[in-house]
Amino acid sequence: MAHLFISTGEVSGDLQGALLVKALYRLAADRNIPLRISALGGDRMAAAGATVLFNTGGIGSVGLLEALPLVKTTIALQLKARRYLQRHPPDLVVLIDYIGGNMAMGGFIRKHFAVPMVYYIAPQEWVWSHSLKTTRQIVALSDRLIAIFPEEAKYYRQHGANVVWVGHPLLDRIAAAPSREAARQALGIGPEELAIALLPLSRKQEIRSLLPLILGAATNIAKVYPHARFWLPLSLQQYRPSIEAALQHYPIRVTLADDSLLVLAAADLAIAKSGTVNLETALLNVPQVVIYRVNPISLWLYRIFLNFNLDFVSPPNLLAGKAIVPELLQENATVQTITATALGLLANPEQQAAMKAEYRAMRRAMGTPGVVERAATEILDLLTHH
Known part of the structure; x- marks a missing residue:
């Protein structure tokens, strides 16, 4: 059975993750791919069928000072997730947004597991690039970057990422x-x-x-x-x-x-x-x-x-x-x-x-419906061809 691990945080990531989990299970069944999904996510992803290791719904923040009280909890969740993955190695990893947590998680996975990694809904460096260093980190982590905005796809492609634009998943919701x-x-x-x-x-x-x-x-x-x-x-x-x-x-x-x-x-x-x-x-x-x-x-x-x-x-x-x-x-x-x-x-x-x-x-400009199914197809294709 293939083990797919999804890492995200905050309420919006949980929403997008839940849509993706449903599509992955549906398409995997159509292809006769036995699949189990574990995740850092929230209640919606759990309801969609993912095994949520630790609920990240309450650790989101905007602002540097606002993030400080959540640092200890975030680090603890990350460490527990890492120990879980070492006991249950993934076959493919999907990162969804959540730049702070996913940069650290992606770096750990890249160091310890030779598995494909997909960034779905990448951090919005195309809007407010803090530095090219962060952009390069995202590109280095991503065997495939699944973009939801046209400008996002253009930006990351220009910086060397293997990008596919699928449209915005809210069209499906x-x-x-x-x-x-x-x-x-x-x-x-x-x-x-x-x-x-x-x-x-x-x-x-x-x-x-x-x-x-x-x-x-x-x-x-x-x-x-x-x-x-x-x-x-x-x-x-x-x-x-x-x-x-x-x-x-x-x-x-x-x-x-x-x-x-x-x-x-x-x-x-x-x-x-x-x-x-x-x-x-x-x-x-x-x-x-x-x-x-x-x-x-x-x-x-x-x-x-x-x-x-x-x-x-x-x-x-x-x-x-x-x-x-x-x-x-x-x-x-x-x-x-x-x-x-x-x-x-x-x-x-x-x-x-x-x-x-x-x-x-x-x-x-947001594309056409069927977004999540296109994203899930890209992920399963990468899983089966790896």
Whole structure:
């Protein structure tokens, strides 16, 4: 039986990993390849059939200072995973995003096992290359680099990687989303009711840094639209108690939900942290306001030592190369600015229509459905031909 090991971290990596695990098992069965998958991942990958060695869902962070409290836990997980692999050698390894953990894990695997290694959803060095050293490390680790963005494929190919572009896997996830009408019916939203999705967090740090901003803005929006209804999808169940405690301080009713696709499919507006969820929101044709904050010292360190200076941070704007959704970052992310931007968008049908037109162009640049199956095919081909 072939042993495939997948290494990822954070909620978005777990989501993409789960889609890949399902496709790998399905295609392996079609090819009569006995396969078992072990992983560093989260609950979604476990539900898809992977043996999750250690759950990485709660160790994600953005920012240098924000990462410090998680270093000890991350190192401990890495060491345990290494011991497991030495007892159960893999036949092929897939790394998904998660640059900090996967650079270390990939280096260990390259040193101890003569097996093919695939980088699927490579770190976004094509957007904010810290140094060519990191790019070269990624290329050196990757016998095959499976790219999801055209610019990603171009960048890594120029630096010597064996690259195949498959498109963005969210196209496959969105294919399973309900229609707007079905979603609103399932949530009990009337045709004339205003539904607003609040998407403040997938990392623990964001409970403190972003949740109060979004709930404060939602409170202000409710004063202008008294009959607006608010939903907050949970990225991890472990955050429910903290979110419920925070909600006690706001005079609005927010419904916590488990299915983000259902909520987004029904929404008239989303107020969301920067991340993968911005692409989901765009693919579901929902106008959005994007926010993010990190510790100011973290940002200063990034700018001084890593030359971090981006025009955009949200995936839709990065993919389009221009501002198609409003971004409120750092000191610009306040309750007042979020409120004003959201209310301005709600009151301006022309702005909403322009944003949706840009969404359609963005979607065309993301490829065609069948992405995860193409990625799984590349991986199984490499496994069987090695």
